[in-house]
Amino acid sequence: MDVIQQLREQAKKLLEEKKVEMVIGFGEGTELARTTPIFIKSPEEVSDLTWGPFCANNLVKYLIDYRNLPGKVAVVVKGCDSRSVNRLLEDNQIDREKVIVLGVPCPGQLDWHIVAAAVDPAANLKGFSDDGESFTINTDAGDYKFDKKETMLHKCLVCENPNPVVSDITIGKGQTVRNYEDRFAEVKTLEQLGTNERSAFWDKQFDRCLRCYACRNVCTVCTCRLCVFDQMQPAWVSKRNNLSENTAFHLIRAFHVAGRCVDCGECDRVCPVDIPLRKLNQKILKDLGDLFDTPTPGSEAGLASPLGEFTTGDPEEFN
């Protein structure tokens, strides 16, 4: 039985037995290579659930919206998303007892823009297969082969957790860790640049920021009830769109999620003007690894944030 079938059966069972009030999963999208988050409340709707290399969204964010439902919520997670579950637990944002994690080992996610550019715009998706090195996308206009190394999201090329690190019901076969490249290769390249060049690089990126706040809203670590950027009195960061304010926004955001960012890459994926935000977070992750020898936040249950704890045995004074 394939993953999609198993997923539907498990969801159906959970809803029929009234173990959960809602299943949050991936449904068919309106573009060939896209899916869309769906919120299923009845067993009849489970046939809407799907799975594949087009499930880039991190659905864990929605657990925050439904944490006050009286019953439990089940959520479909990939390996990277599962780190968000641990992170939300650590931040006391969700109650472990009220969440059922449907963990799906992930073969990697394709960049849908690359697929859309390669496939006949009129084509409809029939299915997909995975031979380990590439995905074959079957459509009514023919089959298309996508080499993983060339077409996957960057986060998937350096994926640490293809298998969910927290899961109540695991669906599908486990995947092996494949590091296609050095995880921090891009960050290291940036580090090599001089201060002025690095500054010029980021100035160019932040200059085109629209301040749409998609990076913030999609982030599972951003859980403040009133964000500092929405606060109008006092307006800590002005609404004016210019390099100075935009830079302030991005740097404050990066430091606010420092030590908690689980590297799910959603901020990077959703940016409408392709600002490589993950590079900022990765730089901090790399530094945290170098300085504190800690794994990626969320990758183990109960992992404290290196920047959020203090022990009396700390070799450095807290001052």
Next chain:
Amino acid sequence: MDSRVVNKGQLPELLDKLARDYILVAPVREEETVTLFKQVSGANEVQLDYTNSDVSPKGCLFPQTEKTISYTYTGDTLEMKETDDSPKTAIFGVRPCDIKAILALDPVFEGKFLDKYYLEKRENTVIIGLSCTTILSTCFCTAFNSGPCDGKGADLMFTELGDKYYVEINTEKGKDLVEAYGQYFGKEDIDKLAKAKEEQAKKLEGQFRRKVDLEGVKQVLDENFELPYWDKVFRKCLGCGICTYVCPTCHCFDIFDFVTGEVTGDRFRCWDSCMFPEFTLMAGGHNPRPSQKERVRNRFMHKLKYHLDRYNLDGCVGCGRCISKCPVNIDITQIIKDLKEVGQNA
């Protein structure tokens, strides 16, 4: 309607001349995957082989951030300085959907209150359209009686045909520009090119994947402010401003002061988004759209009903940017389809 022809080989020279005489704004490849309308200093910066820009060119007429006045209080007098006049501008390479969007913005800023900031720019701007050559999977301009080669609203409309551009002169402004740069605008093979353009338009119109039928949709919205349908759609919305900021017709703005020192400041207006919780939040704390459900409904009501009610113009032009950019795949064409169904089942 008069028309001319420009040899492809001569376009760079024409653009260079325009950049010298005007503020020239054109599509620029900002990154490998990002194209934006920006001021250019010459043809070498212009990206001609683009499908459409990631953000619409509406910012040329309605900038995301715009200073409206500066003020200084000296103790007994308040000195106010208005912004400088808008310079002569030419926007080159505007696609038909974005041209149509400007026509949808005009009555908003030229209503009961004349918005001089927009209108001055509009007056001083020449819009040079460029017909599409590729139809994206998210495109649906044909739903709004437009098409990939529709030049309505442009001062000049360029259509690429082989090694030539067929140029339609639609306005006096366009005519003046053609006269001023007469050496680049020929007349040879004009009838043949006019015919070729028609054929090209027809061919491209057959390539649209999205067939969107709006019939009955406005009626559903006219008759139903509350619909159970909205309870479902909004759940996945993240509440970001992507759809409204990339949209060529969205035009909401906020006004605020940026005070430097106690008595000196600038007044700005900047884009606002009905997707944000603080949009129209009132001083007393009342929020007319308290949850994302009302905000999502408002956006689609505005696109498919309110703009038609107010101006008898479509509030959407089918550019497909919001479809392409929405992180959770909220798709206006799907919403149109669903609303139609709601109407049929009522």
